[in-house]
Amino acid sequence: MEHTYNLGSRRPTRQVKVGELQIGSDSPIVVQSMTNVFTHDIDRCAAQINKMTENGCELVRLAVPRAEDTAALPEILRQVSVPIVADVHFHFERALEAIDAGVAKIRLNPGNIKDRGEVERVIAACKDKGVAIRVGVNQGSVVERRDLQVRAREKEQDLSILMVDKLRGYVEIFQDNHFDSLILSAKCHDAARCIQVNRAVSAEFDYPLHLGLTHAGDSQTGAVRSATALGTLLAEGIGDTMRVSLAGDPMTEIEAAWEILNSLGLRKRRKPELIACPTCGRTEIDLIGMVGKVKKALEEIKEPIKVAVMGCVVNGPGEADDADVALCGGKNKVVIYRQGEKVATVAAEKAVETLLEQVRLSCRQK
Ligand code: SF4
Structure with missing residues (x-):
């Protein structure tokens, strides 16, 4: 978006x-x-x-x-x-x-x-x-x-x-x-x-x-x-x-x-933008580890896609609305969104893999 x-x-x-x-x-x-x-x-x-x-x-x-x-x-x-x-x-x-x-x-x-x-x-x-x-x-x-x-x-x-x-x-x-x-x-x-x-x-x-x-x-x-x-x-x-x-x-x-x-929105590059929450006492998943993996995987992608990796429901759904693909953490599980719509709920271990599948799907549709 x-x-x-x-x-x-x-x-x-x-x-x-x-x-x-x-x-x-x-x-x-x-x-x-x-x-x-x-x-x-x-x-x-x-x-x-x-x-x-x-x-x-x-x-x-x-x-x-x-x-x-x-x-x-x-x-x-x-x-x-x-x-x-x-x-x-x-x-x-x-x-x-x-x-x-x-x-x-x-x-x-x-x-x-x-x-x-x-x-x-x-x-x-x-x-x-x-x-x-x-x-x-x-x-x-x-x-x-x-x-x-x-x-x-x-x-x-x-x-x-x-x-x-x-x-x-x-x-x-x-x-x-x-x-x-x-x-x-x-x-x-x-x-x-x-x-x-x-x-x-x-x-x-x-x-x-x-x-x-x-x-x-x-x-x-x-x-x-x-x-x-x-x-x-x-x-x-x-x-x-x-x-x-x-x-x-x-x-x-x-x-x-x-x-x-x-x-500043002055120029856009054909590359992904990654949004991540800073984590806090509500975070119940290894969010920092997930951000590192997602960031590395996004280096291969040349589309201006916005991806959000969020720790919990406080700001997660809001960022998901604003992103092409988002991950929102819960207790040992995550919800994945694409274009603001909930598309999957998976165990934390499957979070990055599922998010990246949705990223690729979103890129193909761009
Ligand atoms: S999104 Fe949730 S886990 Fe992340 S910083 Fe905000 S309140 Fe904490």
Whole structure:
């Protein structure tokens, strides 16, 4: 059973083409992530990108700190199907090499490429090849500047204002060069500031916005912080592409990003959604064990089916009404529902098997 939620409309922006993707305005919010292996380790890097794509990543960024990384790009691009973003810091040459290799987008930090002429050479090359650029400001880069003037202003002004000021300065370089394929980002490590600064950026600029936190943390803390910040902004119609930055496997980032979009009803993936009660003193079946087994079995299913595994009759029948297939526990037995209708009562040992039979039946009928 699919629900859509009316969260209000998306903020209108320009649309920017990134490979085959359109980012901005009414285009679907794009899920992106970043590789965490050396780019010059070609086979490993391409394998990770392909795994990320299979897991729902629509745009993949990779770091190109050395010439050997950009030299690896043509072969990597040959092995993958998703648009690639080259992440460039300090060396504008890496951007030029990546553009030549055929990347779809460059992530550029004009703050660490000091010579404006070098930034303008990158802009010209992107214009020539139809490559988009993300330009962003990070909370850290504002705070850590050893610029006494900025330090003094920082005391007087809110950090968000400083970040928007800095971003405005960057944007002017692109506007002076009549470059429109621009995506903006303003990243912070705390959720409240991320919300505040992105609201300010979206109020001032009509370029698409890339949402994300910097250094969000380990997978649990980081996912909660990201869901708080990105979820709030997305619910307000702000944000056109997103990365959930988590320490560890990029697949966890991709899963978290989709979970946020799915929870808000902004995008649906062709995969099952599992609802489970937290268990309490009323639970008389091994619900946690059942949830683990059901979750594993659902990994094989590619239908957007909603499955509920509930401990008792307090909330079970209500969730069953809302799910395609549900299990509701009793004393050593369970009741199975399909499309809100009771279809079987079985012993607890048969619960998972019977539930999954009904899941398959429901998938065939979709
Ligand atoms: S559904 Fe029942 S068992 Fe599960 S948490 Fe609620 S009251 Fe407890």
